[in-house]
Amino acid sequence: MVTQEKLLHNISQIPQVNIGHFPTPLEECPRLSEALGGPHIYIKREDCSGLAIGGNKVRQLTFTIGDAVHQGADTIVHGAASQSNHCRQAAAACSKLGLKCYLRLARDHKSIVQGNLLLDHLAGADVEVVDIPFGPELEEYKLKFAEKLEADGLKPYVVTFPRSTALAAVAFTWCVAEIHEQQNQIGIDADWIYASSVGGTQAGLVLGTKALGMKLKTYACAPILWEGKIERICDAANSAADILNLDTRVIESDILNTDDYIGEAYGYLTPECIAALKLVASTEGILLDPVYTGKAMACLIDHIREGRLDSNDTVIFLHTGGTPALFAYNEELVEEHNI
Numbered sequence: 109m110v111t112q113e114k115l116l117h118n119i120s121q122i123p124q125v126n127i128g129h130f131p132t133p134l135e136e137c138p139r140l141s142e143a144l145g146g147p148h149i150y151i152k153r154e155d156c157s158g159l160a161i162g163g164n165k166v167r168q169l170t171f172t173i174g175d176a177v178h179q180g181a182d183t184i185v186h187g188a189a190s191q192s193n194h195c196r197q198a199a200a201a202c203s204k205l206g207l208k209c210y211l212r213l214a215r216d217h218k219s220i221v222q223g224n225l226l227l228d229h230l231a232g233a234d235v236e237v238v239d240i241p242f243g244p245e246l247e248e249y250k251l252k253f254a255e256k257l258e259a260d261g262l263k264p265y266v267v268t269f270p271r272s273t274a275l276a277a278v279a280f281t282w283c284v285a286e287i288h289e290q291q292n293q294i295g296i297d298a299d300w301i302y303a304s305s306v307g308g309t310q311a312g313l314v315l316g317t318k319a320l321g322m323k324l325k326t327y328a329c330a331p332i333l334w335e336g337k338i339e340r341i342c343d344a345a346n347s348a349a350d351i352l353n354l355d356t357r358v359i360e361s362d363i364l365n366t367d368d369y370i371g372e373a374y375g376y377l378t379p380e381c382i383a384a385l386k387l388v389a390s391t392e393g394i395l396l397d398p399v400y401t402g403k404a405m406a407c408l409i410d411h412i413r414e415g416r417l418d419s420n421d422t423v424i425f426l427h428t429g430g431t432p433a434l435f436a437y438n439e440e441l442v443e444e445h446n447i
C-alpha cells in the first residue's frame with residue numbers, strides 16, 4: 109500500500125503536459141438518488157476536464173502526449189471509430205500544444221460531420237475517414253501511415269495499444285487520488301465506483317484503489333465486446349504499476365466488467381440507455397452520452413432496482429464524458445419533434 113502523497117509524488121515523476129482542468133468536481137446527486145430510492149449517488153465529473161468539452165481522455169492524454177513530447181515528437185497520429193471522443197480530445201490537445209494531428213477514422217454508421225467528427229475538423233486536425241474496420245487493422249494502418257510521415261521528415265507518435273492503455277491506467281490512479289482527497293473533504297467513504305470502460309480507465313481505478321487500500325470497489329460496464337478484455341485490463345494495470353514504481357499487483361478476479369448493457373453493438377443506442385440519459389438530465393441537469401456513460405448509468409440503475417445496492421450504500425458514478433456524440437444521435441434520442 110502507498111499513501112496518497114506517495115502516489116501523487118510517483119505520478120509527478122512521469123512525463124506529462126498540462127492540458128486539462130483538474131481536479132474535476134465530485135458532485136452529490138440527491139434528486140437522482142431520490143428518484144431511484146437510494147443509494148447516495150455522487151458523480152465524478154470527468155466530463156468537466158476542460159479541454160474541448162472534456163472527457164476521460166484529457167486525463168489520459170496528459171500522459172500519452174507527455175510521452176510523445178518527451179520522445180521529441182512533433183506530430184500525433186490517432187484513429188478509432190468516427191465519433192471517437194479520444195480522437196477529438198487528442199486533436200484539441202495538439203492544437204493547444206502546437207503539434208500536428210492526423211486522425212484516420214473508421215467509417216461506420218455515424219460518419220457524419222456532427223458531434224466529435226465536427227469538432228475534429230474545427231480543432232484543425234488532418235481528418236480522413238477510411239474504409240478500414242476499427243480494431244487491429246486500423247491500428248496497423250496508423251503505424252504504416254506514421255512511417256510515411258516519418259519518411260517526409262516529421263516525427264510522429266502513434267497513440268495505440270498497449271502503451272496508451274497503460275498510460276491511461278496511470279492517469280486513472282491520479283483520478284483515484286483526487287477522489288480519495290475529495291472523499292476526505294466531504295466526509296464520505298463510498299462503496300462502489302461505476303464507470304464505462306473496457307481498458308485503461310478501469311485498470312487505473314482498480315490499481316489506484318488497491319494501492320491506496322480504499323474500500324471503493326470498481327464495477328465497469330463495457331461499451332463494446334472485446335475478446336480477452338479481463339487480461340488486457342489486468343495487464344494495463346500492472347504495466348501502470350511498473351511505470352509508477354508501485355508494488356501493488358492487480359489480479360484478474362479484481363476486474364468486474366459486464367457486457368450486458370452493450371445492446372446490439374458498439375455505438376447503437378438501447379432503450380435503457382435513453383431512459384438513463386433522460387433521468388439524469390431531468391433530475392440533475394447533467395448530460396450523459398449515448399455510447400458510454402448512458403449505458404453505464406443504465407447498468408447502475410438496474411443494479412439498484414435488483415437490490416444489489418441499497419439506500420445505505422454510497423456510489424460514485426464516473427462521468428467519462430462523450431457528450432458531443434449526443435448531437436450525432438439527435439433523431440434516435442428524441443423521436444417526436446415539435447420544434
Ligand SMILES: Cc1ncc(COP(=O)(O)O)c(C=O)c1O
Nearest residue numbers: 193305306307309400428429430
Ligand atoms: C466517454 C467515454 N467513456 C468511456 C470510455 C472508455 O474508456 P476505456 O475503455 O479506454 O477505459 C471512452 C473511450 O473511448 C469514452 O470516450
